[in-house]
Amino acid sequence: MMLRTDCIRWLILNYKSKEIALRKKLAVSLLVFLLGVSQALSFSFAGENKTIILATTTSVQDTGLLDLLVAGFQKKSGYTVKAIAVGTGQAMQLGQNGEADILWVHSPADERQFVKEGYGTARTTFMHNDFVVLGPKNDPAKIKGVKNIAEGFRRIATAKVLFVSRGDNSGTHKKEKKLWQAAGVTPDKEYYIEIGQGMAATVNVANEKLAYCLADRSTYLSLKKLLELVILFEGDEALFNRYSLILVNPEKYPKINAAGAKEFFAYLLSEDTKNMVENYGQDKFGQPLFYWDYK
Amino acid sequence: MLYIFAGFKKALFLIFHLNAEILEIIRLSLLVSMVATGMAIAIGLPLGSIIALKRFRWRKLVIALINTTMGLPPVVVGLMVSLFLFRNGPLGFLGWLYTAKGMILAQVIIATPIITGLCLASVQSVDPKLYQQVIALGANRWQALLIVFKEIKLSLLAAIVAGFGSIISEVGAVMMVGGNIKGQTRVLTTATVLETNMGNFDVAIALGLILFLLSFMVNAALTLIQQKKYD
Numbered sequence: 427m428m429l430r431t432d433c434i435r436w437l438i439l440n441y442k443s444k445e446i447a448l449r450k451k452l453a454v455s456l457l458v459f460l461l462g463v464s465q466a467l468s469f470s471f472a473g474e475n476k477t478i479i480l481a482t483t484t485s486v487q488d489t490g491l492l493d494l495l496v497a498g499f500q501k502k503s504g505y506t507v508k509a510i511a512v513g514t515g516q517a518m519q520l521g522q523n524g525e526a527d528i529l530w531v532h533s534p535a536d537e538r539q540f541v542k543e544g545y546g547t548a549r550t551t552f553m554h555n556d557f558v559v560l561g562p563k564n565d566p567a568k569i570k571g572v573k574n575i576a577e578g579f580r581r582i583a584t585a586k587v588l589f590v591s592r593g594d595n596s597g598t599h600k601k602e603k604k605l606w607q608a609a610g611v612t613p614d615k616e617y618y619i620e621i622g623q624g625m626a627a628t629v630n631v632a633n634e635k636l637a638y639c640l641a642d643r644s645t646y647l648s649l650k651k652l653l654e655l656v657i658l659f660e661g662d663e664a665l666f667n668r669y670s671l672i673l674v675n676p677e678k679y680p681k682i683n684a685a686g687a688k689e690f691f692a693y694l695l696s697e698d699t700k701n702m703v704e705n706y707g708q709d710k711f712g713q714p715l716f717y718w719d720y721k
Numbered sequence: 722m723l724y725i726f727a728g729f730k731k732a733l734f735l736i737f738h739l740n741a742e743i744l745e746i747i748r749l750s751l752l753v754s755m756v757a758t759g760m761a762i763a764i765g766l767p768l769g770s771i772i773a774l775k776r777f778r779w780r781k782l783v784i785a786l787i788n789t790t791m792g793l794p795p796v797v798v799g800l801m802v803s804l805f806l807f808r809n810g811p812l813g814f815l816g817w818l819y820t821a822k823g824m825i826l827a828q829v830i831i832a833t834p835i836i837t838g839l840c841l842a843s844v845q846s847v848d849p850k851l852y853q854q855v856i857a858l859g860a861n862r863w864q865a866l867l868i869v870f871k872e873i874k875l876s877l878l879a880a881i882v883a884g885f886g887s888i889i890s891e892v893g894a895v896m897m898v899g900g901n902i903k904g905q906t907r908v909l910t911t912a913t914v915l916e917t918n919m920g921n922f923d924v925a926i927a928l929g930l931i932l933f934l935l936s937f938m939v940n941a942a943l944t945l946i947q948q949k950k951y952d
Contacts (some may be wrong), residue, residue, distance in 0.1 A: 477816075487915075488915075488919050493903050496903070506905070508900060508905065509902060509903075510900045510902070523809060524808070524809050525808060525809065626919060626920060630918075630920070648919065649919075652920050652922075679809060681808045681809065681813070
C-alpha cells in the first residue's frame with residue numbers, strides 16, 4: 427500500500443511540474459478547435475436571408491443540368507440556392523409543408539392538384555423530354571415494334587419478364603403506375619420489383635438483372651456507355667415527360683423566401699436558361715437531353 | 722473486370738490532379754467530421770467519466786441507454802434531426818437544415834454516445850481506489866480525473882478513433898440533413914453516392930480512395946500518439 431501511495435504522490439508531482447506545459451497544449455488545441463467551429467459557423471452565415479430552397483427530382487440532378495443552372499443563377503443574383511434532389515413525391519411534400527420555396531417537378535396531375543389546394547401559385551410547364559422503355563437486346567417480351575405503350579406493358583406482363591420499378595413515388599414512378607393502369611394489368615410481385623431508389627440506380631439495377639424498366643431519356647443517355655440494355659420502345663405520346671416550375675404559396679407559410687423564389691423562377695424561364703437547356707448534352711451525346719417549350 | 726482497372730487508373734489520375742471542386746469536398750468532409758469529433762469529445766469524455774465515477778439513481782439505466790445509442794442508425798438520426806430542423810419544425814428558427822452546422826449537429830449526436838460509452842468503460846477499468854486516493858492526497862477532482870485519464874490514455878484514444886471513424890464514413894445522416902448540395906454540403910460520402918448514380922464509377926472510386934487515405938492519415942497520426950511510449 428505504501429508503494430502505491432508513493433506512486434500516486436509521484437504522479438501528482440510529475441503532473442504539477444508538467445502542469446504549465448499541459449495547459450499550454452490544452453489552450454492550443456482548444457484554440458484550433460474554436461477556429462474550426464467559427465469557420466464552420468461563418469460558412470453558413472454567409473447568406474442567411476439570401477437562401478432559396480429548390481426541391482427537385484433526381485433525374486434533373488443526375489444529368490448535371492441542375493448544377494449548371496444553379497451555378498449560373500447564383501453568380502448572377504447573389505442568392506444561394508439549396509437544391510435538394512429527391513423524388514417528385516417528396517419534393518411536393520416538402521412544398522406542401524412549406525419546407526421549399528420553389529419546386530421543379532414532373533407529375534402534371536399532382537401539380538394541378540397542388541395548385542388547386544392552394545399550396546402553389548404560378549405553375550409553368552417549361553421543358554420536356556420523354557420516357558423510354560429499356561430492356562435486354564434479345565427482347566424476351568417482344569415489345570419491339572408494338573403500336574403503343576399499353577400493348578408493350580401488356581406483353582411484359584404476359585411474358586412475366588423481370589421489370590424494375592423506381593418504387594419511390596417519384597414523377598417517373600407515378601408515370602409508370604399510370605401506364606400499367608392504362609394497360610389494364612396489375613404487375614405481379616413475381617416479376618415486378620420496386621427498389622425505392624433514384625432513376626440512375628434503377629437503370630443500373632435493371633442493367634445488372636437484364637430486366638425491363640422505364641427511364642427518362644436523359645438518364646439513359648448519360649448512362650448509355652455503361653449499359654447493356656437498349657431502348658426497346660419509344661415515341662408514344664403517353665411517354666412525354668413534362669417538367670414544371672411551381673412557386674410555393676407564401677401565404678400559407680410566412681417563412682418562404684417568396685422574393686428569391688420569384689427571381690429564380692424568372693431566371694429559369696429566361697432566354698439564358700433556354701440556351702443552356704437546348705445546348706446541354708450536345709457535346710457529350712450529340713443530342714440535347716431536354717427540349718424547351720416555354721414561350 | 723476491365724472497367725474496374727480503368728476506374729482505378731482514372732481515379733489515381735484524378736487524385737494527382739485534384740480540382741477545386743474535389744478539394745472543396747475534402748475540406749468540408751474534414752471540417753465537419755473534425756469539428757463534430759471535437760464536440761463529441763468535449764461532451765463525451767466528461768460525461769463518461771462522471772457516470773463512471775459518480776453513484777446516482779438510475780445509473781444502470783443511463784449506462785444501458787448510452788450503450789444502446791452507441792449503435793444508433795445514422796439514417797434515423799438524420800431523419801430526426803431533419804424533422805427538428807425543418808423551418809416549420811421546433812428548431813427551424815436556427816436555419817441549420819442543409820448547412821454544415823446541421824450536419825455537425827447530426828454527427829455529434831452519432832459520435833457522442835460512442836465516445837461516452839467507451840470512455841465510461843475505460844474509466845471503470847481503472848481501480849476506483851486510485852481516484853479516491855489521489856483525492857485523499859489533496860488533488861482536486863479535475864486533477865484526479867486527469868491522472869485517471871493518463872492511466873487509460875490508450876483506451877481514450879481508441880474511443881476518439883472510433884468516434885471519428887463512425888462519422889467520417891457516414892452517409893445517411895449527412896445526405897438527409899445536408900442535402901448533398903454542390904459547393905455547400907457535398908462531402909466525400911454523398912459525392913460518392915451521386916457519382917455512382919451518375920454512372921461515373923471512376924470518379925466514385927477516386928472519392929472512395931481519397932476517403933480511405935484521409936481516414937488512414939488521421940488514424941495513423943492518432944496511432945502514433947497512442948503507441949509512442951511502446952517504441
